[in-house]
Structures are given as structure tokens and as C-alpha cells.
Amino acid sequence: MRMTNLFSQTLREAPADAEAMSHILLLRAGFIRQLGSGIFSYLPLAKRTLDKIEGIIREEMNAIGGQELSMPVVQPADIWKESGRWQELDEVLARFKDRGDHDMVLAMTFEEAVSDLVRGEIKSYRQLPQLVYQIQTKWRDEVRSRAGLIRVREFTMKDSYSLDVDGDGLDRQYRNHYRAYHRLFSRCGLPTVSVEADVGLMGGQLSHEFIYLTPDGEDMILHCPSCGYSANQEVAVSAKVEVEGEEQLELEKIATPGAETIEDLTRFLQVPESKTAKVVFLVGRFGERQEEADTDKLIVAVIRGDMTVNEVKLGHVTEALALRPASADEIAPSGAVAGYASPIGLKGVLVVVDESVTTSPNLVAGANEEGYHLKNVNYDRDFEADLVADIAAVEAGDGCSKCGQPLETSRGVEVGHIFQLGTRYSDSMGCTFLDSQGKARSVIMGSYGIGVGRLLACVAEQHRDEHGLMWPVSVAPFQVHIVALAKGEGAAQAASEKLYGDLKEVGVEVLYDDRRENPGVKFNDADLIGCPLRITVGERSLKKGEIELKLRGEGEATGVPVEEAVSHVRQRLAGLQAELDSAVVEVADYQD
RNA sequence: CGGGGUGUAGCGCAGUCCGGUUAGCGCACCUGCUUCGGGAGCAGGGGGUCGGCGGUUCGAAUCCGCCCACCCCGACCA
Secondary structure (H helix, E strand, C coil): CECCCCCCCCCCCCCCCCCCHHHHHHHHCCCEEEEECCEEEECHHHHHHHHHHHHHHHHHHHHCCCEECCCCCEEEHHHHHHHCHHHHCCCCCEEEECCCCCEEEECCCCHHHHHHHHHHHCCEHHHCCEEEEEEEEEECCCCCCECCCCECCEEEEEEEEEEECCHHHHHHHHHHHHHHHHHHHHHCCCCCEEEECCCHHHCCCEEEEEEEECCCCCEEEEECCCCCCEEECCCCCECCCCCCCCCCCCCEEEECCCCCCHHHHHHHHCCCHHHEEEEEEEEEEEECCCCCCEEEEEEEEEEECCCCECHHHHHHHHCCCEEEECCHHHHHHHCCCCCCCCCCCCCCCEEEEEHHHHCCCCEEEEEEECCEEEEEECECCCECCCEEECCECCCCCCEECCCCCECEEEEEEEEEEEEEEECHHHHHHCCEEECCCCCEEECEEEEEEEEHHHHHHHHHHHCEECCEECCCCCCCCCCEEEEECCCCCCHHHHHHHHHHHHHHHCCCCEEEECCCCCHHHHHHHHHHHCCCEEEEECHHHHCCCEEEEEECCCCCCEEEEHHHHHHHHHHHHHHHHHHHHHCCCCCCCCCC
């Protein structure tokens, strides 16, 4: 591709509203342009690397038996009503009506669509197992898009769906994906770690996320340096701390004027945070799938003062469809007094108590009376719970639940997520097959996603320096960038043209800077765009019968004879590819 | 949705407090000449509903009101 024909230009300055480095660089290098919040156009350069990423994904999916198909983005709401997600999901699912006044949705994922396909096609156990996948556009009306391509509303995702007769089959496909994902991310040059994760709006029982670790990531990961346990904070568990036996003391009401926070309280009473109980008020939305009517209920979560509530865990144990912070008006009717609240004496609420509170005797808790707290509050004796569960957010330093060593935290971006769905969709949508006994059984499903655009952004984030992007060969928009130090006629011009033609001839992908620009401009743009191999063609080295080769990451260029240029280029590219291939390691299975 | 911020040419900004010529500057773009190995110089030129609507005023980018868009921080996810 000649740069004089390329449909984009580099920007010397980045738009002011870009902050993430991947966003700034992709914008400056002319890969992407923004149309609206979380809505982007991919220009030719980005499209090329996207295609390469998708190519790698296809190879890996095909290698584990995947068959590519394509499902519609606009779908009738009926199937979503059948699965129950029409009711379960809120605004993330974009809805509209067609001209016939039918409810329609913009697909945010495709479990319903495959399930519809499956119930039509799959009749017998003889047709299983199966693995289908697609690389398709999705729309999610995210609460907040951010960081360029990292979190957007319209995005393309590779999603695959496995269909099996039993759990063993599902497990096999799940493990296949687990390994394929690790291979594929490393083939793209992106280091990732896999962690146990929440199933979120997919439903199902087991799930892993593939995380690219970066301080700018939005997910919090906990991992144990000694035994390897790693999980998203949403589901992470830590070792239970046993409190040594302490006799239950008599309940005592004390005046604590103005002490409305745990911090105030510890200072006022001179007790550690771990000797207090705090409550968090949330409103849970409850309802049955397949039914329209929802009811809100106040949830009172009780946890020890030194810990925080993990809302994902709380959502699971309460089986609420959604949780949100409660307003003062919603709290008041229960009898709770903000700042001096406790579960003692509350009416009509769902009390969820963290395990930490049930094992900690003689805590200080609110008296539900302005200006007063209660001392020596004990679970069971003084108050009861509707649910006792682990609802604590695990933090750095907490003991690993497997080996007891302190856990560490890091941040990351989720680029892939795999789920063992089981029969969550086949049951609700009637995906059954006849087994060898002639009995109808539900298809066992798995679902596996990769955010393609996000993957591109993460690769950009990972491979860059102060001058610009540095694409791994496997996904670079072009393998070679020719900088022609010539304007119009001359030896350099002729040599560049010839080299460009020769390289294209042998199938090398080359971006040829044939613009009438000064050398500095061309070098800087080459660095910005970040093709792995740069060739400089200029009078200076041409006099020695040479052109110059430089890897994007290298400092110095090396001269090679003009006649040998093509073979040198192929060698260098092969070398880069080999280097990348050798970094692809087969990973061990996940730990159960 | 709550909190914070920004909207002036394709991009980066000044001007807005304190209303008053044809609304500026840098980059980018077009023409010409020169230059030519790490973001060149000179000369000339094109490009603006000052986010939108309404109001105040003799007069609004500037003051007032409403609305919209985008970004950042918190609850969601690939």
C-alpha cells in the first residue's frame, strides 16, 4: 500500500479526550476514529490487524473442531423472553420495535440465537458433540464506555458455543478452549493469565477469565504467589480467620454522639475495626425469569467493620436479579437509623450476615437510635440472619484459602471469558436430544468469548514505546514499512519503487511511504504506525549499493545489498515469526 | 444514574471573569519557490452555524435559562 493512497493520516497531537495510551496511539497512528461514546470506526490499518487477529482466532478455533457460522445481530425479543433474559437484563440490552410493532433486540450475546438453532438442528445424541463459533458484532449499552477500545458499546466478539451430551463432554470442550485461548493470545503477542471468574449475566456454573495484566486495567485480580490460586476479586475467597474463644458479654447500650462511621466509632470507643459490625443497605430486584413482575426488597448486609461487602457474592447468595445502593427513603421504613444502624430489630428486610460476623463475639453495632450504639452484640443471641454466607471482598494480604499465604492483587483487562453454561439455556429454550435409550435430555452447553477489538487495544498497550506502536509480526497491519528518502525522480525513487514491487511480488505485505515529505516526518510516522520491519532507501546507502533494514524495536539499522534485500526481508520476518512461535507455550490445565 | 470536567476550523489551544471592529495562534490542508537521513524555510491561500435552542442587550463566543454531546471517577462486562 502506498501511503499516498492510504485512507488515513497520522496526527501529530492526540485529541484531548484520549487518556489511555492504546487509545492515544491508535488515534494518532490513524487506526481508529470515534463516532460516538463507545462507538468507533476501524480504518484500513486497524482493519488489517483485526483481520490478522481474527485469522489466528479462526485457526485456533478450527483446530479444536470449531465450525464457523454467523448469526443475526437484530433478533426478535421472543427468544430473549423465553430464556428469561428479557426480564433479567436491564438497559444493557438495547430494545426497539420494528414496523410491525414487534419487540426486537440488538444482540449483546448469542446464547438465545444458538439455542434456537440447536433445537431445530440437533435431534439425536449421534449429532453431538458440536462446536460452533462466529466473529460477530455485538451491542451492549454499557453503563460507561471508556479508555478507547477497551470498553465500548459496539464491538466485535468471537463467541463459540459447545454442545455436548454430558458434563464430561462439556469439560473436554472447556479445557480445549482453555488451552486454545492461551495459545491464541500468545500468538497475538499478548501475555495473559487465567483466573476464576464470576458467571455474571451468562449464568452457568464454572467460568474463567483471561486477563491481560496492566495497571490501567479495570478488573482486580487476586493471586497467591505460593500455590498459584488466582481469581477475580468478584469471586475470590480467602482463608477464614478463627477468632479465639471469648466469652459472650452482656449487651450494653452506650451513647456515641456523632459517631456515624466505623472510623468515628473506633476513635470514640478505642476499639479496633475488627470489633465492630457494619451494615450496608442495598436494594435487590427479585423476580422470576419468564415473568414480568419484579419486586424490590431491602437487603441489609452485615459484615465486620474491617471488611467490605462484595456485591457480586451478595447478589449470588440472595439470588437477586440486580442490586443497587438503597436511598435514605428506602432504608427508613425498616426502622434502621443511618449511621447507627444494625440488624437488631429490623422489620421486613433480608438480613445477610457475613461469616466473619458469626464467628466474632462481642461486637459494637448500631442501636438503630440516633446517637447510640450497642456493645457486646453477638450473632444468634442478639440478632438473626436470613442468610449466613461469605460476602466479603478479599483484599491484598488476606490469607489464601488453599495454602494460607498472603494474597497479592494486580489489575488487568479481561480479553476472554469462558463459561460452562450447562443447561441454563437448553432447559429454558427446549434444546433436547434423544439419547441412546430414546430418552429426551437437555443439551449441555458452554459459551466462550473473546473481545477482538479489546484484544487489539491490549496488544497496542503492551507493544509500544515513546515513539509509537510496535506490532508483533503476527498481527502487524503491514510486515514492512518502506521509507523512501526521495521526492519525485532520482535513484532512491527508482530503487524504492522496484523494491516495493519485488516485495509485493513475493507476498510480503508492505506499506510504502512514497509521500513527498521530509525524512524526519517519514521516520516518525513509521515509528508511530509500528510495522515490525523498516526499510530505508536513500541516496546515501544506495551509493554503496545498499538499502537499510531496521526492526522497529532496534536502535541501529543494518545495510544490505540492494539485490539481496528481498531475501533479507524474508529472513528477518521469518525470524520474528519464529521468535513469537517459540514463546507460545502449551499451558497446563486449570486447577479444579 | 450520582460526582467532576470540557465543548471556538481536521487536531491542539487562546479569547469568555470584565459584552463592543472583518474571531485569533500553532499543526494539518492547497499553490509556488527553496530545502531534503529523525516532525524544514519563505511567500501566498482555503477552511468557523464559537455544541444547540431560547432569553437579556443598541450589540453576545463572552451574561442568564434550558437542552445536547464528549471525557474522567464510582455501580456493569469481551
